[in-house]
Amino acid sequence: MEDPCEKAEGRDIVRYDVVVVGSGTGGYPAAVYLAGKGLKVAVVEEHLIGGECTNYGCVPSKAFYQIAEAIRSIGKVGGEASVKWGSLVDWVKSMVKESREGIQGLFESHGVNVLNGKAVLKTPHEIVVEEGSGKAVIEAGKVLLAPGSNPSTVPGVVFDGIGVLSNREALYMQEKPESMLIIGGGVIGVELANAFSSLGISITLVELMDHILPSMDRDIAQALKTHLSSRGVKILEKTSTRSISRIGDRYVAELSNGERLEVDKVLVATGRTPRTSGIGLVENGVQLDRRGFIKINERQETTVPAVYAAGDAVGGPLLAHKAILESISAAKWMAGEEGFRIDYRAIPVTIFTGLEVASIGYSEKELTSIGVKYVKVRIPAYYLSAVKIKGGKQSFIKVLLDERLEKVLGIHVVAPNASEVISAYIPLYLGKLCFREAARTPYPHLTVSESLRDLAEYILGEPVHLLRK
Amino acid sequence: MEDPCEKAEGRDIVRYDVVVVGSGTGGYPAAVYLAGKGLKVAVVEEHLIGGECTNYGCVPSKAFYQIAEAIRSIGKVGGEASVKWGSLVDWVKSMVKESREGIQGLFESHGVNVLNGKAVLKTPHEIVVEEGSGKAVIEAGKVLLAPGSNPSTVPGVVFDGIGVLSNREALYMQEKPESMLIIGGGVIGVELANAFSSLGISITLVELMDHILPSMDRDIAQALKTHLSSRGVKILEKTSTRSISRIGDRYVAELSNGERLEVDKVLVATGRTPRTSGIGLVENGVQLDRRGFIKINERQETTVPAVYAAGDAVGGPLLAHKAILESISAAKWMAGEEGFRIDYRAIPVTIFTGLEVASIGYSEKELTSIGVKYVKVRIPAYYLSAVKIKGGKQSFIKVLLDERLEKVLGIHVVAPNASEVISAYIPLYLGKLCFREAARTPYPHLTVSESLRDLAEYILGEPVHLLRK
Structure with a gap:
């Protein structure tokens, strides 16, 4: 050498x-x-x-x-x-x-x-x-x-730089395809499914696990699935891609559910x-x-x-x-x-999908797996006018607390603007702000951040913007 | 009785x-x-x-x-x-x-x-x-x-419910007017100027004082003026409306600058x-x-x-x-x-104008008027990719500190999403979060909220996302 x-x-x-x-x-x-x-x-x-x-x-x-x-x-x-x-x-x-x-x-x-x-x-x-x-x-x-x-790939699927793409090529496609198969329902998969479907591409998304966003709680995945489905994304869970073959300019995917799908492009988003x-x-x-x-x-x-x-x-x-x-x-x-x-644990995961997702701390899944008992407080967010206007009936905010209700273990915001809003919630997670203070903080109206005041009131047992718990 | x-x-x-x-x-x-x-x-x-x-x-x-x-x-x-x-x-x-x-x-x-x-x-x-x-x-x-x-009105101008309108009628106009004069460059005036101009209405906005948003600092007003002007809003400062007269379906306004303006509708937004x-x-x-x-x-x-x-x-x-x-x-x-x-003082003022404005605490104007010395830290915000994508070259963040740099006296965010972002800044204003903590907090990427980390680094003298002060 x-x-x-x-x-x-x-x-x-x-x-x-x-x-x-x-x-x-x-x-x-x-x-x-x-x-x-x-x-x-x-x-x-x-x-x-x-x-x-x-x-x-x-x-x-x-x-x-x-x-x-x-x-x-x-x-x-x-x-x-x-x-x-x-x-x-x-x-x-x-x-x-x-x-x-x-x-x-x-x-x-x-x-x-x-x-x-x-x-x-x-x-x-x-x-x-x-x-x-x-x-x-x-x-x-x-x-x-x-x-x-x-980008990682999956067995039986090879990036060809033409039609079987990673995020790198998918974000610079010269022409708009009519249809696309997205393999992988993680963050990249759902983000591009949302954006591309809104831009008029017919999207089918397959996820191997039993729900999209497999590292997140099922209720979050379900809300996003309902949202994406209402936007025309076809989501197949517990489904894998057996093979991809090229036929002319198009690609045929054989799925594990027996379906045979013909598409213009295949995006592989199965990890890194x-x-x-x-x-x-x-x-x-x-x-x-x-x-x-x-x-x-x-x-x-x-x-x-x-x-x-x-x-x-x-x-x-x-x-x-x-x-x-x-x-x-x-x-x-x-x-x-x-x-x-x-x-x-304090690194927020954010997902930009119209109905955005922002999570910090533990999920229920994680707390259960490590045997930590927790109390779940979940409020809908569609009551907020900002959410009504931006859209997102599936919006909610979920906070996981320790059994004594003293420590915040996890915060999950599923709502439009969640990627910005989570930054307002971070001090709560870090223990810099208590619920009583949050309940008295004038988070501006019409925003999604004002949910923080309402959530705090709700946890204190004095909700005025939400139906009583 | x-x-x-x-x-x-x-x-x-x-x-x-x-x-x-x-x-x-x-x-x-x-x-x-x-x-x-x-x-x-x-x-x-x-x-x-x-x-x-x-x-x-x-x-x-x-x-x-x-x-x-x-x-x-x-x-x-x-x-x-x-x-x-x-x-x-x-x-x-x-x-x-x-x-x-x-x-x-x-x-x-x-x-x-x-x-x-x-x-x-x-x-x-x-x-x-x-x-x-x-x-x-x-x-x-x-x-x-x-x-x-x-809604208040001004001398010489009478709400007629047809074409001389307050916010109440302006938000429910049956047909889209071609042109509108907005009297008053406060929050309601600039918000509707922005929205209506984007919807294709030709807008002239007159403000009596020497700049729009007269209760805010001039640099904020200037940024918003540049932004609204680039969107086609014609802004006349130090200008009042001498008279409004109806001619057929239209209205003629005589302005204090001698201009004679013929418009379909007049919106009066001069206070409450x-x-x-x-x-x-x-x-x-x-x-x-x-x-x-x-x-x-x-x-x-x-x-x-x-x-x-x-x-x-x-x-x-x-x-x-x-x-x-x-x-x-x-x-x-x-x-x-x-x-x-x-x-x-801790009530944020938020203005929804594309280039949004969100202010909490004192303005420079107020501090000067009460004789409080302050240190100004102002960073541009266009370096953020989130701002580039949403647009807003005039974006900036201004923080006013006491002379010992210990207390935050005012925070002014002029950027897209500012109305949500200010909620992330509130703990800083309330003294719940210090700059060292903010510099180590993983505010999510691509958001405008991550400016909080960068601002804190800048104030600490260790900027990595901004040119050195």
Whole structure:
């Protein structure tokens, strides 16, 4: 593996205080933070600045989502809306480009060097940057690994880049397909089912488990299923895809229920695989868990000293806001400061589906599985005028409390705007706000956040906006 | 004034523990709360259940707003949206009806009696309910006055119910006008300017003071002006309307700048007048302030024992969420419980205008006027992908701190979704959350609420999502 030319060039090797592998949400915050502390920082990015979230995840999917919801709004008052697919995709691209340029701007303003290429660990302090046929070696005092994750697939289904797609291709389809099969009813699957169906694509979604959003409670899944079904999404649970075959421009899927489905496109959204092989990790002693995620300690450090890791590649909830916090915490430890321990339970899961879902803390399923007794308080949310106007008869808010009603164990908001609203609920989960205070806080009218006042009143036994418990 | 027939019927007078005058947001929460405590409660409503907010304010205006924003969203990606005015108004009406029925449902489920008619105090414990030519007298142990407010007008302009309108008629126009003059750049004026212009009405808005939203800081007004102007609203500041004359189906306005404007409709949105005359208040010793608002003490009690008041009629910020809290606090005092003192400064003002505004605490203007020194921290918000996608280049967040940077004096969010987002910021204002905690809280990505994390990092001197201060 040793290349004599490389050795010869050894004395020209550029040395950085910190090299960050990956410019996504697990990588860029640390790079910016450390450069802000005066360290010499390089980011190595194999593909596009910003990583999965900016280029193939949160940003383009939420851009589609916004227009999809607008079309639904027009439709519900009997109006008509039409959007040219090409213009929409161009706009989505421009949003992604702006977000990417935002991160580039942060790098520039903080003096972070960006190196394009694939980073492979040669030693824990030497990184080979491979770009095309060229190679360069850089030296790093410390390394932050934030290589991210790739879309997983399922047996019998192979991404072909034409019609069997991952999120990466699905968000940039040149033409609008008439029909699509979505394999996997997790967050990505339901979000794109919602957005694409609103944009006029006929969607069938299959989920292997007995309900969509299998990691969440059944009542949440049921509410979302009813909502998506009312929007025309065909949902098949306890169903798998036996095979996919291409016939001309179309695809035929044989489902486990015996159904034979012919569609234009197939989107596989069955999970993520960490991007941790082939980049010199195990070879250098960076241990992975059995699923390939990088093992880290409470200081975000891997099993190799001075090599840290953050983001999707370390596992946990694969969410951008988790990655951002981990990245900043890692940066603090790397800078010799006190980082912070991340409470993974407190990371909200948000699902952008018109009837949005935002969950923090434990689900009933989890509490039951670990044998913790709890009290469930569940209020409908359709009584709120904001919910009536935005739509979502299935809306509700569920709070799980310990038996003494002293500690909030979980909060689940199923309602339009839930992704913003959960941030108002977070202090309740963190114990920063008690129910009596929430009941007296003037959360603004007409919002979904004012449900927090009503929920608190309800729990205190003094509901005035809800039927008495 | 004494009617012998009424006296003769005296022994049939129904006695209630509490009579609530007005079923709006100042009235219904107290009625429901007190009935929930087992008291015999009547609500007297002269017009429609739910009062101004439900019937002519928050609910219909936000219903229009939702569709208006959807049309803007479609437009920005080059799409086309058309909504029939009649269908839209029908839908708005259905939303209002549902909200009204929600309050009716609360009354029914709690056993609150609703009496239709105008309530006039005969004595502090006797109320005449006038309906048509009929009259009934009821007895009340205690009274809660929540009569609300009426639209004000300006000299030279008279509501004619045809083309010179208040919010009440403007939200139910049978046909879509081509053009409209809005007099008054306060909250109602700018909200309807935004919604109606998005729905295709050509809007000119005139504001007497030197900027729209005169009670807010100039930078907020300027951002909103730029935003509304970019949406086609013509804004004239330091301008008044000298006269309005009707010519056929149209109206001609002579403006103070010499301009002569011909429009289909004129909306007057120049403030509110409390509905406190002609209902026996002063006659019974209920003191009003010089502007006609009911004087109350810290227990929501008027100058007459056992007569309480809440909502628009007591002044302060004329907002539904203020009225709800006052109503519940009044109810608690009336029930012999400990009510709560309302911190009027902590009542958020929210403005629903695409680029939304949400303010809590002091403005710079106010701090300057009372001679309090402050430190201003202002971050742009367009760096957030959620803001890019929803639109709003003028977005920013401004936090005013005391000189020691220990206390938050004011928070001003100018961004899409601000009305929901401010609820996440409230704990910061209330001192329940410190910046260090906010910087480590995983507010979800892509939301506008995550600005809270970034703002906190910025204030702590460790910004990773913003250019360094």
